[in-house]
Amino acid sequence: MKTKTLLAAMFLVLSGAVLSAAEPAGPGNTQASALQSEKANRSGAFAATLDEIDAIERPLLDLEARYWAWDIQNLGRTSYEDLQAKAKRWIIKPDTRDLLFKKMKAYLDAGKVPALTAEENGRLDKSKEQIRLILAPGKGDTKLIGTLSMDYCIDLRARYWAKRMQNGETEILENAKTKWPLTKDLRA
Secondary structure, three states: OHHHHHHHHHHHHHHOOOOOOOOOOOHHHHHHHHHHHHHHHHOHHHHHHHHHHHHHHHHHHHHHHHHHHHHHHHHOOOOHHHHHHHHOOOOOOHHHHHHHHHHHHHHHHHOOOOOOOHHHHHHHHHHHHHHHHHHOHHHHOHHHHHHOOHHHHHHHHHHHHHHHHHOOOOHHHHHHHHOOOOOHHHHO
16 A cells, blocks of 8 residues: 555656647657747746746755766766756756856866765755655645556556657666666566
8 A cells, every 4th residue: 555655646746747648759849849848938837936946956056066076977877968968858947057067067177076965965855855845736645646546647657758758868768677666567
């Protein structure tokens, strides 16, 4: 039961980002998606949400820059250029994103990047949780989560990831097969 509730909660979080999977895929659609995102950026509700997120992220931008610079330098999970490309899909104001990458580049150019302390990691995690609550306000609604069927949640998750793959994130399918901790019946 706990597993079903946990999965339902995870799928509920994803539901805020799900768009209809009925749109045609292809390289021409990426440009249309970019235009739609640009229009959404100008809409009042989205702009207000971006302002809320920016108010949380800006004070911790230096920690975020150190986090990513340390990851690039020591773990090698991504590169600066790859992260810049992926950051275009982040929910962040463009000037905040530019400032983040400017700080990150300064850390990388300086040489050795110090790891975040436990207290700094805690502050960063707390800010990310605040942002998640803004983007998915229903996440804490356990009564609502309990009403969702497992089939609905799985369908929702499938639509979410299908939309992301249609938008050109081709590494997702490979990661799902190899890196996600899913049981065999959920992978199939």
